[in-house]
Amino acid sequence: MSKLGTLGARLHHGEIGYDFVKNRKIWYGISILITITAIVGLAVRGLHMGIEFQGGAVFTTPKNMSVSVSTAEGYAEDASGHDAIVQKLGDGSMRIQVAGVDTKTSDTIKERLAEDLKVDAEKINAELVGPSWGEQIANKAWQGLGIFLVLVVIYLAIAFEWRMAVAAFVALIHDLTITVGIYSLVGFEVTPGTVIGLLTILGYSLYDTVVVFDSLKEQTKDITKQNRWTYSEIANRSINSTLVRSVNTTVVALLPVAGLLFIGGGVLGAGMLNDISLSLFVGLAAGAYSSIFIATPLVADLKEREPAMKSLKKRVLAKRAHGGDPDEGRDILVTADDYDEPGDVAAAVAGPRNQPASRARGRGRPSGKRR
Numbered sequence: 001m002s003k004l005g006t007l008g009a010r011l012h013h014g015e016i017g018y019d020f021v022k023n024r025k026i027w028y029g030i031s032i033l034i035t036i037t038a039i040v041g042l043a044v045r046g047l048h049m050g051i052e053f054q055g056g057a058v059f060t061t062p063k064n065m066s067v068s069v070s071t072a073e074g075y076a077e078d079a080s081g082h083d084a085i086v087q088k089l090g091d092g093s094m095r096i097q098v099a100g101v102d103t104k105t106s107d108t109i110k111e112r113l114a115e116d117l118k119v120d121a122e123k124i125n126a127e128l129v130g131p132s133w134g135e136q137i138a139n140k141a142w143q144g145l146g147i148f149l150v151l152v153v154i155y156l157a158i159a160f161e162w163r164m165a166v167a168a169f170v171a172l173i174h175d176l177t178i179t180v181g182i183y184s185l186v187g188f189e190v191t192p193g194t195v196i197g198l199l200t201i202l203g204y205s206l207y208d209t210v211v212v213f214d215s216l217k218e219q220t221k222d223i224t225k226q227n228r229w230t231y232s233e234i235a236n237r238s239i240n241s242t243l244v245r246s247v248n249t250t251v252v253a254l255l256p257v258a259g260l261l262f263i264g265g266g267v268l269g270a271g272m273l274n275d276i277s278l279s280l281f282v283g284l285a286a287g288a289y290s291s292i293f294i295a296t297p298l299v300a301d302l303k304e305r306e307p308a309m310k311s312l313k314k315r316v317l318a319k320r321a322h323g324g325d326p327d328e329g330r331d332i333l334v335t336a337d338d339y340d341e342p343g344d345v346a347a348a349v350a351g352p353r354n355q356p357a358s359r360a361r362g363r364g365r366p367s368g369k370r371r
């Protein structure tokens with residue numbers, strides 16, 4: 001078995017693990033710092049909205065232009081008096097965007113560009129984009145986001161519980177805020193592709209969170225009937241048992257997106273890929289982070305406020321203080337997959353008062369060994 005596979009198996013069986021929940025204040029602090037930085041960047045620099053949202057003109061030059069992008073950008077800014085965005089296309093032509101111009105102004109800009117680029121004005125294609133279309137796209141995106149968040153909260157509250165719904169909601173807002181803030185700080189253009197990317201990352205972020213929540217729900221069933229582990233300890237084991245799976249799925253998703261962003265947009269100069277690839281790259285990374293470091297520790301915080309969980313924690317700590325099972329408190333994972341009968345899970349978790357954890361894990365099997 002590979003080292004990664006061995007690590008995943010040991011994490012899944014609770015043989016090793018990192019205490020994510022215990023150090024939750026550190027993760028909360030890091031997230032708050034990153035979120036504040038993103039909000040400040042957004043407030044100070046704002047978003048660089050694309051021509052689809054501002055309105056303006058798009059000029060497409062003939063193929064095989066010998067002029068550099070920076071030179072063409074200077075020509076466009078001199079001709080229009082506005083900032084211009086120039087992209088070199090695969091066939092050698094250029095796409096020049098100038099925001100905030102009308103029909104009359106665009107004709108003048110076209111003539112100046114033809115003169116500076118030394119091409120026939122008839123060979124430059126000019127298109128006007130009205131801001132109303134971009135406004136409709138933005139409104140639809142806000143509506144879609146609102147409906148999505150409401151449905152997510154309702155579903156999680158029904159399938160799990162309201163505390164998990166709240167934690168997932170906070171994680172999603174966390175991911176969106178960081179992604180939008182990065183866009184502001186980097187200065188990438190916001191286009192309809194960006195909006196699509198932002199809506200896409202919500203599904204990835206939610207997937208990672210639900211995987212951990214599902215494991216947590218299974219392991220905390222009848223939790224008050226045992227005196228071995230607190231809710232936070234079981235929540236921490238849920239994170240560790242799904243850690244390798246979350247990392248693997250995130251890395252597999254990030255690799256092609258990184259190819260679009262760094263190779264397609266950076267090396268090959270396909271700037272039109274930047275708008276969607278940056279939102280996906282940042283959003284996927286933030287989603288994996290929030291599901292591990294934010295959502296589950298937040299659920300543990302909310303659950304530990306319940307009277308039943310407070311009482312459980314007192315019993316667990318009291319038992320350990322009076323010389324309970326020496327294996328108690330260790331990061332030992334108990335799942336339904338390890339037992340032949342569903343009832344054996346509760347029996348193994350509760351266990352006889354003086355029965356070692358290693359024997360408890362083997363109950364339900366004739367040989368006492370794992371499959």
